[in-house]
Amino acid sequence: MVTPIYIVAVILGLAFLLGILKSSMTRLGSILMIGGLVFITFVSGQWLYEFLVNHRATDIIYTAGFLPPYAINLQMGLNEAILTTMINIVGLLGGIYLLDSLKKTGINSMAIFIVFVMSLNVIVMTRDIFNLFVFLEISSIATGGLILLDNKRKAFQAGMKYIIATGIISNFLLIGIIFSYYFASSLNIDGLIAANLMSIKGGAIALFTIYVSIILELKPFPANGWGIDVYTASNPGISALISAGSATAALFVAYKLMPMGGSFWLPYFAIIGAITFIGSNLMGTRQENPNRLLGYSSIGQVGLILMIIGLSPYLGKDTLLIGFSILISHYAAKAGLFWLSGIIKSKNIQGWSALRKHPYLLFLFGTFIFALIGFPPFPSFFGKWNLIMALAAHGQYAWMTAILAGSFTEAIYLFKWLGYSIKLEVPEDITIKFEWNKYLPIYLMGILLYFMGMYLAPFTEGGVYINFLPLAFVFLLFALDFLPVYVKNTLSIAGIIWYMVRLFPLLEHDLMREIFAGIFLGGAVLTLVAGYAKKGKRPGFYPMALLMFSGLVGLIEANTLLEFFFSWELMTAGSYFLIIRGKRSMPHGYSYMLFSIGGAYAILFGLALAYASGLNISLAALGHITQLTTLAYTLLAVGFMTKTASLGLHIWLPGAHGEAESDVSPMVSAILLKAGVFGLMLLFFYMGTGTPGSEKLLYVLGWVGALTALSGNLGAVFQEDAKRLLAYSSIGQLGYILFSITMMTQLGWLAGFTYTINHFMFKAILFLVIGGIVVKLGTHNMYEMGGMIKKMPYSFVAVLISIIVIGGIPPLSGFAGKWLLYNAVIQKGWYFQGVVVFFAGVIAFLYLFKLIHSVFLGQLKDNHRNMKEISAWILIPSYILIIGIMVFSAFPQWVLKPIGNMLTVYFPKSLYWQGTRAFTSLGYWDGTTTMIVVVTAFTLLLGWLVIASKKVKRIGQFNIVYAAERPYRPETTHVSYNIYAGYKKALGFLVTPVVETFWENVSDMVLDFSGWLRRIYSGNMQNYALHVVLFIVVFYLIALGGL
Amino acid sequence: MIKKILIIGLLAGVGLIFFNLLQVYHVPTELNNKLGAYYAENAATQVGAANIISAIVVTYRGFDTLGEVTILFLAASIISFVLKVRKEDIVSDRFTSPNSEILIYSSQIIVPVIFLVGIYIFINGHLTPGGGFQGGAVIASGVLLMMLANPSMKVSHNLVAFVESISGIAFVVLGVLGLVLAGGFLDNRFLPLGEFGTMLSAGALPLIYIFIGLKVGAELSNIIGTISYNQNEKNS
Amino acid sequence: MIVAIAIVLSVLTLVGAFMTIHSKKLSIAVISSGLVSLTASILFLLLAAPDVALTEASIGSGLTTIIFFYALNKIRQNHD
Amino acid sequence: MDYSITKFLWTLLGLFIVTNWGMLMSSTIRRIGARVSGRIGIPWYQPWVDLTKLYSLKSQVSHGTMFYLGPVFRLMGGVGLFLFLPMIFGSWHWSNYSFSGDLVLILYFQLFGMLGMALGAGEGGHPYSTIGVSRGLAQFTTIEVPMTLAVISIAIQYHTLSISQIVAAQQGGFFTWTVWTNPFATGAAMLSLLGAFGHSPFNLIQAPNEIPIGPPTEYHGVFLGFLRTNNAILHVAEAALFMNLFFGGATNWIELIVKTFLIYFWSVFVGMVFPRFRIEQSVRWFLKIPTLLGILAIVIFL
C-alpha cells in the first residue's frame, strides 16, 4: 500500500522539477505530468480497491509524527478513496485531453495543472481546517491560473472575477477558522466536532462564517456570477476539471464539515441548495452558449447535491449513496460535455448539430444528457429515485417538489440542446477533427456512466430485480449498427420473438399483462417487419426502437415500483429518439420529451407516496396509499395521461406522431400509447373505487376522457395532413379508453380493453399504410393525393377495414366497443359524458371519410400515374392485423369472455354470455350472428347486382361531369381541401387551440422570468463581489439574526 | 447612489457579525487554549526548537507550509506564463536609463550584506524570530536592489529556477525522509534533536527552513523579476 | 502607556487604510497601504508576535508595495 | 339463434312487403306534396315504373370497384336495418334477425350504408358528390346528438336497450306510449328524424333543385335501382324504428303501415313548411332545441 501522502510528495516534487526544465522540453514535461497523474490515480485507485474488495478499515495518515490535533492529519476512508479516485481520473483524463494546450502554454502550466489536481486530493483527505483553507487557496489560485490557458480577453476578466470573489470568501473562512480555534481550542475537524461549537456562546457565528464560505465556494445562486463566467471563459478542459473535480471536492468539504454544526444548519444547506438548483437551471433555459449553459447546469447539480447533504437527516444512511449516485453522473456527464464542447468549438448550442456526422459522439452526447436528467440506467436515476423515496417516507413533500421542479427546468434546456444537435442542419463552419487524446476521455466517461449505473442498481431497494437483459440486447444492436437493415431487422425480430417465448409462460394467469405483452411485443414484431421495406443502414434506429420495446416489456415484467419507473423512463428515452428521427419532428420531439418528463415526475411523486405509505417497494403498494391518497392517485393518473395524450396534455402528440418516420408512427401510436393505458389500468386496479377521493377523481377523469375524445376527433376533422389526422384520431381514441376505464365497472373495462385492442390493430394498419403512401408520394398533404385506389388496391382495402372498425360500424369489432360503452354508460349513469363520447364517435366518421376519400378516391393526380402498390413488407403486417380484426369481429367472445372473467375479481359481473350471445341487464348482442347475417345479406345483394348488371363498362377517369378541379395548385381546388368548411363555421370554435395557447403562455412566462432573473449577472465583477457579501449578510441575518 | 447605500448597509451587516463576535471575545489572562498550551509545553522537548512558532510552522503544521510554498510557486508560475515574453515582443536594443553611480556601487556592496542577513534569518529560524519566509523576503529585496541598480540586468532566470526547484524538491525529499525514517511526513526527528537552543538542534528543522527560505527567496525574486522584466516588453 | 501607543498606532493604521481607499493618486494609495502594513507590524510587536511583525514588515509593507509600483509602472507604460 | 330456411323465407317476405310499402308511401307522399303546391303529381305506381326501367337498362358504366360496390353497401344498410329490427311486436315471423343485437346495433348499422355510399360516390371522382357526402356526414353528426340523448333516455326509462322489450313496455294502451310517458325524448328524436330523412329544411345534402349532382347523377341503371330500393326500405325501416321506440310499436301490418306513414309524413310536412338550411345552420340547429330537449329527457330521470 502506498500511503496517500505520496500523492502530495510526488506531485510537488514533479511540479518543482518541471520548473527546472527548459521551456523547449515540453515533451519530457508532458510525460512527467501524465506520469504523475497516473501515479496518483494508481494510489487512490489502490486504496479504493482495498476498501471495496478487502473491506479495509479507514486509515488515518499522520504528518510530522504527532497525533492530531497537534499535527495535521489526513484521512483515507472509503469516501475519500472514491472521491480522490474520481478527481484523479478526471485529472488524468483532463491532462490527456489538454496535452496540446498545456504544451503550447509551456511547462509552467503543466506544473500548475498537476498541483491543482493534487490540491483537490488534499482538500478531500485533510482533517485539519486550516490545512483545508490552505489547499482551498491553492486550488483557487491554480484555477485562476488555469483559466488563462487560452490567453483570451474573456478569460482574464473571468479570472479576475474569480479571484476577487474567492479572495473575499477565503478571508471570511479565515475569520471562521480563527474564532473556531478561539472557542474550541482545536483546528482539527474531529476536535471541532467533539467540541460542539453550537453549544459554545459565539460558536454559532464562527460556524456560520465557515459554512457560508464553504457554501460560497459551491457557487450558490445568486452569488455565483463569477463561477459561471469561469465555466464560460476557460478552456473547456479546465471547465471540465472545475466542474467535475473542484465541485466534487468542495461538496465533500461541505459534507465533511457538516457534523460540526449539527442539525441546526442543515435546513439552510438544503434551502440554499434548492434555490441554487432551481434558480440556476431556470436561468439555463434562456442560454445559448454551450459552455455557459454547462456552467449553469453544473452549478445546479452542485446545488442539488448540497441539498442532499442538507436533507441528510431524512435520508439517513442512504445520504452517501444518493449523493454519490448523483455526483458521479454529474461528474462523468459534465466532464464529457465540457470536453465535447472543446472538440466542437461552437459559440452557440445550435452549432452542436455538427455532431450529426459523428454518430458515436452524438450517442455519447445523448448519454450525457440523459445521465444528467436522471434517466435509467444511469446512476443519477437511482440517486433521484432513492432521494424521492426517502423524502416521501418522511413526508417532505415540499422538498420533493423542489427537486422535481429543478430537474424539470434542467430538462427544458438540455433537451432543447439535444434536439438541436440531432436535427439541425450540420453547420459548415464547424469541423470536428479526430484527436485521440480528446476522444478517449469522452469515451471513457461515457462507459463509466453505464458501468456505474449497473454497479449502483443493486444498492437500491428492489434494484437487484432489474432486468438488464433487454438493455444488453440494445447495446448489441448498437454495436452492430454498421450492418445493413435486413440483418439488424431480422436480429431484432428474432430477439423479440425469443423474448416473447420466454416471457409468456411467466405471465400465466395474468391476462391483462398477457394482452399488453401481446400488444407491445407482437406489435413490435409486426411493425418491425415493415422495416424490411427500408434500404441502407438506418443508423441508430434499431437500438432506439429496441430500447423503447425493452422499456415496454419492462413495464409488463415489473413487480416493484422501481422496476416500473425504470422501464417507464427507458421507454420514454427510446421513444424520444424514435420520434425525433422524423424530418421535421424536432419541436415535436422536444415537447414530447418535456411532457413525458413532467409526467414521469408526477408518476415518481405518486410512486413515492405509495412507497411511503407502507415502505413497501412492490407494485402492490399502489393499492395501499395512505399518504395524501387523492393527490397521489391524481398525480399518477396525470402522469400516465401525458402518455395517453389526454386533453390538456395532448399538444405534443399530433406533431410527434405525424412527423415521425413511416414505420415509427405505428410504433409510437399503436403501441407506445398503450403504455399509458397500461399504467392507468394498473393504477385503477390498485386504486379501486373504495379509496377516499377516488370517486371524485374518476368522475373528473371521466369527463377529461370524454372531452379528449371529442377534441381529438374534432381536431382530426380539420387536418389536411394525413398523418396528423391519424395522430389526432389517436388522441380521440385514447380519450375513449380513458373514459371507459374510469367508469370502473366490468362493462366499462371491457369496453376499454376492446378499444385498446382495436386501436392497436387499426392504428397500426393505418399508420403503416398511410405512412407507406406518404413516403411513396412524397407528401403529407391529402389534397395532393387522390385516386390511389386504382394504384394501391390492397392498401385501400386495409384502410377501408380499419376505418370501419374506427367508426364502430357493425359487423366489425369496433362495434363491440360501442355496444359495451353504451351499456356501460347507461349502467353507470354517466349519460352526458356518454353523449359527448358518442358524439365524438360520429365525428370520427367525418375525418375517416376525408382520409379515405382524399387519398384513395377522387381524381388521380397526373404526377402519380406511375405509382405502384406500396411495399409488400408493409402490407404483410397490415394484413396479419386485418386477420386479427376479422377474428375478433366474428368471435368477440374468444377475447371478451376471458377478460370479463378476469374482471369479475374486481368488479361485479354485468356481462353474461350465452354461447356467442353477450347480454347485460340492458341489452344483448351477438357478434357471430351479426357477422353471419351481414355477410350473407351482403353476398346475396352483391350476387344480385352481379347478375343484374352484366355489361358494366369501365370508363375513363375524366368521364364525368367534370368541373373546377385543377391538378396543379391542388389545395385551391382539390375538393376535399377544407372539405368541412361549413362544419368549421358551425363547430370550429370547439377546436380553438386553447390548450396550445395555454402551454405557450406558460413557456413564455418561464422564459421571461428566466430572462429577468439573469439580469443580475451584469458582468460587473464588483457586483459579483457585492452578491457574495450580500449573500453572507442575508444568510447571517436569516440564520443568526436573532442572536 | 442606491448602490452606495446598499454597500453601506452590507458593511453594517458585516459589522454586525463582527460586533457579535466581539461580544463573546475577551482578552485572556492565561494561556488556556489547550492546543496553544500543548505547543508551549512540548514544542521544546518534542521538536527541539527554541522558537515555538518555527516548530509549529515547520513541523507540527509543516504540511501547511508546504502548501504555502506551493502557493508562491503557483503565483510565480502563473505570472511567468501570463506575462510570458514572446521573442518578437522584445525590443532588440532596449533603451536603458543611466542610473546614478552611487546606486550602482553601493548596491554592489549592500547586496551581499542583504543576502547574508537573509541567510542568517532563516538559518536561525528555529532559534530567533524569523525564518524561511522572512529570510526569503530579505533575499528577494536584495535581488530587487540589484535590479534597481541595473535595470538592464536580467535576473538569471535559469539560476533562480534552479534554486527554486532544487530547494522545493529538497523540501519534499526531507518530508519523505521524515516519513520513511521517523514518524510521518515532514517529521524533523530523523536527524538528532541535538542540544536545545544551539544552531545544530531541532533535527531537520533548520535544514527544512533553509530550503524554505531559499525557495521563497527564489520565488519572490522570480515574481519581481518577471514583472519588472516585462517592464521593457514592447507595447502592442 | 502601551495602551496609548496601541491607540495611536491603531488610529494611524485606520487613517492609512482610509487614505489608501480614498486618495485620488494611485501612488499615494499604494504608499498608504504600505504604511498600513508597517503600523500593523508594530501592532504585531505589541501583541508579542515578533515573527509575524517581521514577516508583515518585509512582505506586507516591503515586497507588496514594490510589486504594486512595478505594476503601476507597467500600466502607465501601457497607457502611452 | 335461428338460422333456419323458414326464418329466412319469412324475412324475405317481410322485406318484400316493406319494399313495396316504401315505394307506395313515397309516391303517396309526393302526390300529397304536389297537391299542396297545386300540382297534380305522379301516379301512385310511378316508383315501380322507375324501378323496372332502371333494372332493365342495358348500358351501365362504372368508375371502379368501389363505385361498383357502393350501391351494394348502401342497400345492405337499408336491408340490414330491416333485418335487425323486429317489425311486428310479438311475432316470431316478423321479428327478422333482431336477435343479433339491440338498439345500439341498429343505430350503428345506419352508418354502414352511408359509408358505402360515400365511398362509392367518391370513386366517381365527381367533386360535387364529395361535397354532398361531406355535408351529409357533417349534418349526420349533429343529428346523432339529440338522437343519442333520446335513446339513452329511453334506456333509462325502460331499463333496456332491447327494442322488443321497449315495445313490450308500451303495450298498456295509448297512454303508455313513450310519446306520452317521455315527451322530451320523443321530441328530441322526432326532430332528429327530420334530419335523418333528409327532407327540407335539411336536404342541402342532396340539394335536388340546384345542382345536378350527387349519387343520383353519378349512378344510373341497376346501381340507381339499388339506391331507389334502398330508399324504400330505409324509409319504412326507420319509421318503424321510431314507431317501436316512441309510438307503441305495431302488433300487425296495418298498424305498422299507418304509423310509419304518419311518422314519415311528419318529416315531409315540416319540409313543406320550412325553407332549406345552409349546412352550418343545420349543424348548429341540431345542437340547440333538439339537444336541449334531449338533455331534458335525461334530466328528468336524474
Place this chain on the structure above:
Amino acid sequence: MGYIIIITGFLLVLIGLWGILSQKNLIKIILGFTIFDTGINVVMVSIGYVKGKTAPILDIISAKDALKSVVDPVPQALVLTSIVIGLGVSALMLVYAIKLHHDKKSLDINNFKDLKW
C-alpha cells in the same frame, strides 16, 4: 489593548471591503484586498494574545515555565501562512490587472463586462 487592536482589525476589514465594493479602479480594489488581508491578520494575531505574556520564543525564557509566560503561538503560525498567501494573491491580481489594462487601456471595473448572462 487586545480589544483595541482586534477592533482595529475588524475596522480594517470593513474599510477593505468598502474599497473592494465601492472603488471603480482595479488597483484600488486590489489595495482594498491588501487592507482586508491586513485586517484579518490583525484579528488573528489578537485572538492569540494573552494579556501580559511574551513572545513564544524560548531562548528568552526557560522551557519549563513556557506555559505561564508566552502568548498562544498557534494564531501567529497561521498568520505567517496567511500573509504569504496574501502576497501571492495580490501579485496574481496585479498581473490580471496589467493584462486587463493591456486589453482595454482602462482600469475602470465597469469596462470588463464582456461576459454576462
